[in-house]
Amino acid sequence: MEKDLLNIQEDTHKKLKAVKTSQELTALYLSVFGKSGRFAQTAKRIQEIPKDKKKTIGLLVNKVKQTIDDSFDKRKKELMETSIKNKIDVTIPAITPPLGHLHITTLAISEIAKIFERIGFTRVRYPEIDREWYAFESLNMPVNHPARDDFETFFIDAPPFGKLGRLVLSPHTSSGQVREMERMRGIPPIRMINIAKCYRPNWDISHTPMFHQFEGLVIDRGINVTHLKGTFEYFAREFFGPKRKIRLRPFHFQFTEPSFEVDITCDMCGGNGCRLCKEGWLELGGSGMVHPNVLAAGKIDPTLYTGYAFGWGIERTYMMKAGIQIDDLRILYANDIRFLEQF
Amino acid sequence: MNIRIPHSWLTEYIETDAKPQEIKDYLSLCGPSVERISKEGNEFVYDIEITSNRVDSASVYGIAREAAAILPRFGKKAILRPLPKGIMQNQNVSLPLSIKDPQKLCDRLLAVVLDGIVVSKSSEKITQRLKYSGIRSLNNVVDITNYIMLELGHPCHVFDYDRIKTHTLILRFAKNGETLTTLDGKVCTLTDVDVVIDDGTGQIIDLPGIMGTENSVVTEKTKRVIFFIESNNPSNIRRTSMRLSLRTYAATLNEKRPDPELAKVALEYGATLLDKETSAKLASTLIDIYPHPSKPHPINISESFIASRLGIAVSLKEIIAILQSLHFNVEVNNGKNLTVIPPSFRQFDVTIPEDIVEEVARIYGYHNLPGKLMEGKIPLPEAQKSVNFDLEEKAKTMLKFLGFTETYSYSFISKTLLEKAGLNISDHLRIANPLTEDTEYMRRSVFPSLFSLYGKNMHARENVSLFELANVYTRTHGTQLPSESLYLTLISSLSFRAFKGVLSALLEELGLSDLEVSIRSMQPFFHPHQSGQFVTKNPKENIAFFGTIHPNIAQSFLIPESLQIAEIYFETVVKLSHPTKSYNPIPMYPSIVENITVLKSGDLLFELGSILKDVSSIDAIIKDVTLLDMYNEQSLTFQIVYQHESKNLSSKDVLPIRNKIIRLLESKYQMHFKS
Incomplete structure (x- = not known):
């Protein structure tokens, strides 16, 4: 037994030298002192030792245990000192997980949608290819209205269908106005935000034949111009920040009366006038009080209910945010990865 | 349209102490938008946007009239001077002239012959003013017609009386294929919806309201003219001028329907000016064909109606003052109801009570209205079926973090691209009026767009993974709208296993955990032995096709044959998604x-x-x-x-x-x- 104990001691010493990590150290410790470890098993045998030798062996057991313990402590300290000295150059280039990019239009849409959802607007989606009735007639734009010309709207090569007319690529999200009134069965209140692709036959530095609009429609009893103004002030504050100011200018749209153009102070020049803006103001988009003919088209009684509506370009609005000046809008849908990766 | 007006011309009609900058700011807030002021020499020139309903303000006088109503609201003096009165003296001679409009193509036709013209250069004042307004000076006769148009807002025209041998003007529709040569030498082919003037012999001598023709226009030799003003049908004007690309100043005014009452004012004033500038004298009776003189309709409105639309109360006294400042005739009934008659120059634009609200509101000033949010009930409508915006955003965001970059490509597809992708052209919705070849068809798959984009981008980056969430469009039978289905389409340089992993993780996160993969898909674009399908177990529905690109397609688009592609049917995902997780107790015993x-x-x-x-x-x-x-x-x-x-x-x-x-x-x- 003496020999066994000393063997364990020597053996453990050897093994300790080879230990490189604290996990290995723990494992070795358990293999020696654990319940079924070598030392524990050997020490058990003291029962079998004759009485006269028991004391000597007992002392040896304690001594060996002490010695091994000490060497464990020593090795532990050594390991700690080594690991504390281990250096990593923290300026080494990182290995990043693959990271893609969302399109700037998606970023704009989700930011805008959230702002309106916070004040009770419900987001909806309506057909991109719709009938003339929804795109024009129901919006108080009669057959000879200029917006219905071939050079303002794309038409699908298909036969017309009764009073609903031809198929068009919706030139604005306003086509969803009467669709939403129908969905609500002509019963206000309505607070809709409709964000969708729109199409118009223009293709130049500031136009793409496909673009996106967000359309707001609010209908209830007692809705008036101050609500429209309050909503835009809220939106401008949330989206552009508290420093930018808005103004309403009289304008003309067939489906609203009164109609307004909404302007916001230019961020580049702080409203003093520069190359980008019109004397300090940038046009956000059109809006107005829903025309009674439009309410009637949606089976809502214009003598009981009033409403306001607006339809603005997603791309245009996002470009007016600080920091994003894109000279040529066509780059948005050219999908050059060197552009896409910037967002 | 935008018009340009020199400050000195404007102040001929309005006496004001407002500075140009103030005029710009105040007009923009309450009336026509003054987009810019430019300084040209000693002159300030306003660049003003005119909306299509306000042709009455598309002139020097029209802006002066607006300014007279608006500037006093800002504490500025503004007194409108009266319109110039033309003098039509009885003439001794009476040259023959006949005007006929058998099909009633014009609301009003006015004409007079003037004799003794001396064609020369215009005075410096007229030349300068035209130049500031963006019109080139030609000669004193033509310049006068433009000058009147700029000053009053009604286009007018002069013919050489002696070049029209019949002394007859007949309005008629053109015949299909008939041609005319415009005064600037452009040959136009007409159709039977274009209105022309015939001299009675079948010869076209004018494209009324848009542009004169070479064969009747005033020349250096002209001695006698027909001074002619007509009130055209605005949609005819627009249609013809757009189709023939003759977007003249006259056409852009005429398509907005100028006041027929103004036509006569313009004719009388014009004749006077022609006398002054070209020594012309009246040489015929005045012809005025005006079968149905315009009569603005009265509109009834109450104080409370206006308050309900504006959100604040404006006093009856102020409402009346505002409307009168805009030349509306106002009568008060029972102390609070108004009967309002618009002036003739607003008769086509102001027809319902809401139009009156707009007039009161803009002059009162939108900047004087408070802003507040809606107070009523928040509507909580049922969500639209098959639309889940949150799930869309989740899918996109997740793909971004899995290394995919989102594209937005056009919903259109060209014939060339369809052929390259081996697709059947006749299956596709066609645009009747495409802008270019690239916008001729509506796509039924996003793959061809992504194949092109991959090819475009693969030289810039070693590994490219792209996705797009977009509608595709399919013909339907009968009268239904074409179907629009939302597809999530992917292309990637990842390995088959890694790509499949992305799809599995994505679909699981979208709430489709128990999917099976079935092996063979004979889908176009996919390699027949390296593609599969994600299917739900119960009910069995197809969620996505995925796998290696078909080698033929890869070759056709010059992209790698190892590319992985997938098409996920997002509406099915939305329908079958169970995003709510369920809880299972944590195992008590080790594995x-x-x-x-x-x-x-x-x-x-x-x-x-x-x-x-x-x-x-x-x-x-x-x-x-x-x-x-x-x-x-x-x-x-x-x-x-x-x-x-x-x-x-x-x-x-x-x-x-x-x-x-x-x-x-x-x-x-x-x-x-x-x-």
């Missing part, structure tokens, strides 16, 4: 994990999917089986996780199961166990 390596013998075809499924179903204590490693497609290492729900497992429990696994692999799949 035993072991690896089993086997060698495949020969070339026997097998599917890993079915091996894993078979192994998993051997015993209930097998909680998980995964393919840990595959070497040379010969040596396969499976990792098996054993776990019991109600006890600690020992090696004695596991051994028989393990032997069953090995036996299965050896007997059914002819594999050798590697101990």
